[in-house]
Amino acid sequence: xxxxxxxILLGITGSISAYKAAYLCRLFVKDGAEVQVVMTEMAKxxxxxxxxxxxxxxxxxxxxxxxxxxxxxxxxxxxxWADAFVVAPASLNTMGKMAxxxxxxxxxxxxxxxxxxxxxxxxxxVDMFEHQTNKDNVAILQKNNCHFIEPGTGELASGLxxxxxxxxxxxxxxxxxxxxxxxxKLKGKTFIVTAGPTYEKIDPVRYVGNFSSGKMxxxxxxxxxxxxxxxxxxxxxTAQETQHENIKRIDITSAEEMYNACxxxxxxxxxxxxxAAVADYAPAASEEIKLKRHxxxxxxxxxxxxxxxxxxxxxxxxNQMLVGFALETHDEIAxxxxxxxxxNLDFIVLNSLNDKGSGFNVDTNKISIVxxxxxxxxxxxxxxxxxxxxxxxxxxxxxxxx
Numbered sequence: 001x002x003x004x005x006x007x008i009l010l011g012i013t014g015s016i017s018a019y020k021a022a023y024l025c026r027l028f029v030k031d032g033a034e035v036q037v038v039m040t041e042m043a044k045x046x047x048x049x050x051x052x053x054x055x056x057x058x059x060x061x062x063x064x065x066x067x068x069x070x071x072x073x074x075x076x077x078x079x080x081w082a083d084a085f086v087v088a089p090a091s092l093n094t095m096g097k098m099a100x101x102x103x104x105x106x107x108x109x110x111x112x113x114x115x116x117x118x119x120x121x122x123x124x125x126v127d128m129f130e131h132q133t134n135k136d137n138v139a140i141l142q143k144n145n146c147h148f149i150e151p152g153t154g155e156l157a158s159g160l161x162x163x164x165x166x167x168x169x170x171x172x173x174x175x176x177x178x179x180x181x182x183x184x185k186l187k188g189k190t191f192i193v194t195a196g197p198t199y200e201k202i203d204p205v206r207y208v209g210n211f212s213s214g215k216m217x218x219x220x221x222x223x224x225x226x227x228x229x230x231x232x233x234x235x236x237x238t239a240q241e242t243q244h245e246n247i248k249r250i251d252i253t254s255a256e257e258m259y260n261a262c263x264x265x266x267x268x269x270x271x272x273x274x275x276a277a278v279a280d281y282a283p284a285a286s287e288e289i290k291l292k293r294h295x296x297x298x299x300x301x302x303x304x305x306x307x308x309x310x311x312x313x314x315x316x317x318x319n320q321m322l323v324g325f326a327l328e329t330h331d332e333i334a335x336x337x338x339x340x341x342x343x344n345l346d347f348i349v350l351n352s353l354n355d356k357g358s359g360f361n362v363d364t365n366k367i368s369i370v371x372x373x374x375x376x377x378x379x380x381x382x383x384x385x386x387x388x389x390x391x392x393x394x395x396x397x398x399x400x401x402x
Contacts, residue, residue, distance in 0.1 A: 001181035004032030014042025017123035017166035024169035079113035089123030126162025184228030192272035196236035200282035211360035214238030217275035219388035255305035271321035313344030
């Protein structure tokens, strides 16, 4: 279990162990997480914000507002953005504030706004760690569902030996990996995901196709896999690569090949997400040798390809789910609702070429999810990994309600 695509807030407080946060940040990033660092004023006495900004790839957050520009740091948005808030090292002072409702800096303000799991890795001298007040604060924070990563025992900065040194950065990363592994919501499920374009052969060197990059389908496959599902990714020609070990890739070229692969694997799955841009038409006949250029116009006769989503909708059982996609240029909602009903989909993901930043060969998308119930969930423009997360979360909600 990796932390790929997880969004981690790393809170650093005034402890000599703050220097270890640089290595911890690096490990999070290396494991695929996006890291946003927030520091207290005292933390800056022990480690430079520039170091952590360089390692995380983001400016370090320090204040609730910029005194020069007046810009406000939205602690509520940060608390909603994160998949985990890790306070490491956590000083006795900061833990006391977190336990007793004191939000006098950005870090503690974010803590009280956070909706994500909070992990606390204490670091302090042994006498401070063993003090009854600290023990009481730990009990309060545990009661408030904070997850503690136990400090190590050994020689401390004071010269004393005992419990209080910051847990090894590797152990902190492992604690998060273990937590998220236990929270896998689709463990034991198997899904088909289609992605990319199809190429319909005209002759040995030409084809009918489209501009799909496969980015959306691959992102969905990754997020499903990260939630524990086993994925059969059936993809047309694309430069995209799979990352997760739970993804098995089947490469196809034509709509006919994608149809056969889907029909073959769908009965053994819990459902399918039809994100591929499958050609609706293919040449009625393809030439075995290259067509030569002539001065006269030529006519290309096209025949409809098999409708993969409609066929899966026809054969799906009550225990399976089917998610479709609709890329529209006009009458978007009406066309999506029509497709939803005709193909017996459980919900359909609608995006419009009229929305800037949506469509083929871009890293962003703006979608609406149209459900059988008639409810429509509309999302703002996001990168495709975040869009995939919204789609997967909708699938998880559907499974829970079934």
